[in-house]
Amino acid sequence: MSVITKYRKGGPYTKKEQEDRRKEVFHLHFEKGHSAVKISDLLDVNRNTINDDIKFWYSQMIDELGNDNLKTWVMKQFTRFEIQRNRLLENLENHEGLSEKLAIEKLLFNIDSKSAQLMTTIITNVETTTLLNQQTKTIGENEIKKIVRELIKKSEKKVGVIHYEENEILYEMIKMKKCDCDEAELILRRMKDLGLKLCEVDHFPGTYDIGEFGLMRQYISNDELSLVYKRKEKLEDEHQRLLDELKKKFIQKYGPESNWSEEIREKFYDSDEWQQIVFN
DSSP states (O other), X not given: OOOOOOXXXXXXXXXXXXXXXXXHHHIIIIISXXXXXXXXXXXXXXXXXXXXXXXXXXXXXXXXXXXXXXXXXXXXXXXXXXXXXXXXXXXXXXXOOHHHHHHHHHHHHHHHHHHHHHHHHHHHHHHHHHHHHHHHTTSOHHHHHHHHHHHHHHHTTSSSOOEXXXXXXXXXXXXXXXXXXXHHHHHHHHHHHTTGGGGBOTTOTTEEEHHHHHHHTTSSOHHHHHHHHHHHHHHHHHHHHHHHHHHHHHHHHHOOGGGOOHHHHHHHHHSHHHHHHHHO
């Protein structure tokens, strides 16, 4: 008997949590036949996350099994259903009671429903995934290179490492290319095919080190990336200088920081100056 593990509604998930959740989704969707909506309720996870997990498994199946082996796997599932169905039909013939017959017929109906659902789901997802794979391969690497270099350039205005979440990458691509979400998703998919997945940041699934990816694909040289980080260091120094000046003003007005009340601390972090330094 499977134990349903509850997960928190939103992310970010650690890599371990993501793997565990995906295994649970595989079991519930492919083995139990539950829909994404049902799984979302069972695991208390956002439905979009569950849909992404299901897409992940279909993509994995096609990538690792290939279409022929995937068909074999599907046939095994149907064979299993058929064996169960035949056993129930035999039981149906051996029972005369109305309530027992109705119970068996209900089980037969459930098996037939699961078979139909499995076939419909697999056909739809396999066709969609195959089409996406074909479309993804048409995206040229020069286009990816331009996007990556632009992302690295934009990061110069931010303090810290060159890490982008998936949604940030999609947002920036749509801004750059004036494209729609579908096209941006295809480009991101192509980037993952080219190795972006290998540059995922530890403990932050869905966040990628774009600088590392650029180096790996030779979209940017070590010297160029070093210059980017030097500029970012200067920016960080300037940010720190401005924050120190702001803190000095507050200390002059409210006394040593160690004596600040919670209200004064909130006033400091909510101040327009602090917001402008940190977020601009």
